[in-house]
Amino acid sequence: xxxxxxxxxxxxxxxxxxxxxxxxxxxxxxxxxxxxxxxxxxxxxxxxxxxxxxxxxxxxxxxxxxxxxxxxxxxxxxxxxxxxxxxxxxxxxxxxxxxxxxxxxxxxxxxxxxxxxxxxxxxxxxxxxxxxxxxxxxxxxxxxxxxxxxxxxxxxxxxxxxxxxxxxxxxxxxxxxxxxxxxxxxxxxxxxx
Amino acid sequence: xxxxxxxxxxxxxxxxxxxxxxxxxxxxxxxxxxxxxxxxxxxxxxxxxxxxxxxxxxxxxxxxxxxxxxxxxxxxxxxxxxxxxxxxxxxxxxxxxxxxxxxxxxxxxxxxxxxxxxxxxxxxxxxxxxxxxxxxxxxxxxxxxxxxxxxxxxxxxxxxxxxxxx
Numbered sequence: 001x002x003x004x005x006x007x008x009x010x011x012x013x014x015x016x017x018x019x020x021x022x023x024x025x026x027x028x029x030x031x032x033x034x035x036x037x038x039x040x041x042x043x044x045x046x047x048x049x050x051x052x053x054x055x056x057x058x059x060x061x062x063x064x065x066x067x068x069x070x071x072x073x074x075x076x077x078x079x080x081x082x083x084x085x086x087x088x089x090x091x092x093x094x095x096x097x098x099x100x101x102x103x104x105x106x107x108x109x110x111x112x113x114x115x116x117x118x119x120x121x122x123x124x125x126x127x128x129x130x131x132x133x134x135x136x137x138x139x140x141x142x143x144x145x146x147x148x149x150x151x152x153x154x155x156x157x158x159x160x161x162x163x164x165x166x167x168x169x170x171x172x173x174x175x176x177x178x179x180x181x182x183x184x185x186x187x188x189x190x191x192x193x
Numbered sequence: 194x195x196x197x198x199x200x201x202x203x204x205x206x207x208x209x210x211x212x213x214x215x216x217x218x219x220x221x222x223x224x225x226x227x228x229x230x231x232x233x234x235x236x237x238x239x240x241x242x243x244x245x246x247x248x249x250x251x252x253x254x255x256x257x258x259x260x261x262x263x264x265x266x267x268x269x270x271x272x273x274x275x276x277x278x279x280x281x282x283x284x285x286x287x288x289x290x291x292x293x294x295x296x297x298x299x300x301x302x303x304x305x306x307x308x309x310x311x312x313x314x315x316x317x318x319x320x321x322x323x324x325x326x327x328x329x330x331x332x333x334x335x336x337x338x339x340x341x342x343x344x345x346x347x348x349x350x351x352x353x354x355x356x357x358x359x
Contacts, residue, residue, distance in 0.1 A: 076348045077328050083354050111335055111344025112327075114351075121354045164356045 019152030022066070022092065023145040024054040029065035029089060031082060034072025036099035036131040043134040055141050062088040067144075069137075073101035074114045086121045092156045094148070096140055097123045100130045122164060197271075197278045200240045204232055221279040229282050230292040233267070237297050242269040242278050245294065248304035250312045254338040261285045263312060267294070284314065293319040311336035 005011070012020075032040050043050050050056040059065050062085045074082055086095070097117055100106035103126045105115035117123060124147065127140045151158045158164070197220035201213040208228035214221050224232045236242040246268040253259035261283040269278045282291060293316040294301035305316045306325040313334035316322060324331065331347065333340055 076351075079351055083351075086354060087358075110342055111340070111347060114348050119349075119353065120351050122356050159356045 015153045018154040019149045022152060023148040026055040026067040027057045027059050027065045028055055029062050029068045030058050031068055031085065032071040033074060034101060036071035039131045039134055039137065040069060040071045040098065043137045048134040048138065053138065053141055065089055066093045068093065068095045069098055070095065070102040070117050071098040073106060073108050074117055075112045076114055079114050079120060082117065083121060092159065094124045094144055095122060096125045096127060096144065098127045098137060099132055100128065106130060197276050200236060200278060207235065208232060219277065219279065221281060223281045223283065226282050226284060226291055232280065233294055233297055236269060236278060241273060242271045244270040244272050245298040245300055246270050248301060248308055250308045250314060252312065252336065252338045263314060265291060265308065265314060289314045290317055292317050295319055
């Protein structure tokens, strides 16, 4: 069976078309708290030119963004803010954990610093480095684009798969020293959120 | 000219129990807690040490030869002659109270809040003694030596957001 189509008509799946649109217009939300933020700015600036990948439109309102780039360490006082900003972003949304501190706490293994944001919010891509070079961040964005193109659906069904519901690392992975104090048990920080 | 050492001698003659020492020509005076406000008022209003550079604290737990737990340090400067003076007050549990220096220096407000936050020393007469760095729900004083470096689980105990929830 042959369908006569003009040369300028391409047949595709709607899912792939949506993913193609999404992956080439990622709007990053820069959650930059430390030196990784400087590299993030360099990535967006003219030499590395994130605009080549359609991701140069940094917006400082989570309502307008669909890619959160957490660049730098997140302290426990900041975490409710981070979670709130993540909740304020519209679906579909993705998260890049940029640098050692955001991914694991880095050298800051102290009481105040969260040991990896993937314990508390979903993370799609990790960038190693302290801080990572802009090329590494660009690579992460390109990998994320591949991921979006590969598994994206127009209804966002890929986000409801079982693998994406779990925090990446178990909370028991790092030992909790002593007993959590009563005021810091789960849920006490609801008022800050 | 008010040499810091002369001021130190004057403090010694004014208050019982004060001691003085010197390190590389930097003058340090240790005063009892009950005389602290008198001494601060004297060094500010009469000796001319008009700038409160910092208030900080040292935890001497497990420190060799230490007899008291905390040392609250007042770093003062005399802007007219660029001279400096260090005042130190030793405290032990359970008596962790000091008079506030806010009536003398407004700038002591946040410094005392930081010492309160990190070491749990309360300043009597402080207008607004709240935590300044840690969240208000935090219960410990993290710069004390008996507080574990990795905390008591505070950094772990947050609600976890999954894809379904956000």
